[in-house]
Amino acid sequence: MIMPEDLQCLKVIALAGGCRGPVRVSSQSLGSELSISPQTASRRLQSLERQMLVRRDINPDGQQITITSAGEEELRREYSDYCRVFDRENAHYVLRGHVITGLGEGRYYMSLEPYQRQFRKRLGFSPYPGTLNIRLDQSSIQIRKRLDLLEWTRISGFSADERTFGDVRCLPCRISDHPCGIVVPGRSHYPEDIIELVAPVSLRAALGLSDNDEVKVEVAYD
Amino acid sequence: MIMPEDLQCLKVIALAGGCRGPVRVSSQSLGSELSISPQTASRRLQSLERQMLVRRDINPDGQQITITSAGEEELRREYSDYCRVFDRENAHYVLRGHVITGLGEGRYYMSLEPYQRQFRKRLGFSPYPGTLNIRLDQSSIQIRKRLDLLEWTRISGFSADERTFGDVRCLPCRISDHPCGIVVPGRSHYPEDIIELVAPVSLRAALGLSDNDEVKVEVAYD
DNA sequence: ATTACTAGTAGACGAGTAA
């Protein structure tokens, strides 16, 4: 296995064009790029050459470096690792938290016909009138933030009885294999450590949940 | 700047799903994955935590690790570096070598009407009857091999005068801003250290080249 | 099983120097 500092070095050479032709890379320039001494940079280049990852043409006034096929292969391996990390296809988020009692607002909103109709159309189910409120564990709060980058379904607001009901966004998810959705009111500031779930059934009843029970919410983006 | 060994460690955690939720990563499992001792792996995790790149929930029987936004950012930076390396858009290859005298076969073939017609159509110029033969420098031979992965223009063979003329493939390129093409006969084995160029003019005359002069051939894939 | 300390050592580092 290639050492991480060698790989880092190889990457810098690749960025300079080392995969596509010989490039001038001096120990000094490489060193300053990696914040290491020219001596160490020189040793790194020798190491890469010994591993047959680069080819060097050394002249008295410098050297030209070319990345070999083996070197490029090594870079591609690393590249594919990063592709796997950031591949949207297998993005599967997990949130952990504990059941809490909400303010009962969810129950009211979810009972409104215009919301119900849209949920039915967009998520494929009529929401049970009531939401399951969850307080996220500390480490899940960071995950929650990243969900904002995914594609949420927009549920439009409406007016009725001289009141205005705002937009809501919803992200399909699952809790113990029950399909559900995280709902977040449009613009109002919502506490970052709390999520609210809608589902076709009462999750509390279906899963036998009580306050403070631990739950796991999964978001599979596909 | 993040140390390469820390980044490597962070990547492994990310591959285990650390960007999308807390994952169980023990010092031992991490160590065996990276071929380092559990002690070192433990120190790496402490280091990542100190740099706020991960969050750790440590229990007596193990730890759950979550990559923070800062950690993910670091990974994305690295990812974008690799994207730049392998981005086809700015693929710009450089071959270096020295002019040699060929066998004069190029001159004959390039004078044949069916070949001429196709070159005119595919490359946009009528080839000067004669090719410039170049012996590649040692380090350019590896670059030459990679060109085979690019999209070459196929020039079809034909029959005439009871002889069969084979397919030829051609890759547009430039030599000192003169548009030209690398030509390679279809199936016959061609020496890997030699390339043959066709151009609308005599490159030897246009560039004042003699045998053994150094030349640089550029292939810009776009 | 874990995590993380301490201790001792091996090896990587930068400085200086030669070619």
Place this chain on the structure above:
DNA sequence: TTTACTCGTCTACTAGTAA
């Protein structure tokens, strides 16, 4: 200027141990 050696230091490793 380069590359790459030697040398002395100090970091970073593994092993052993505690919690």
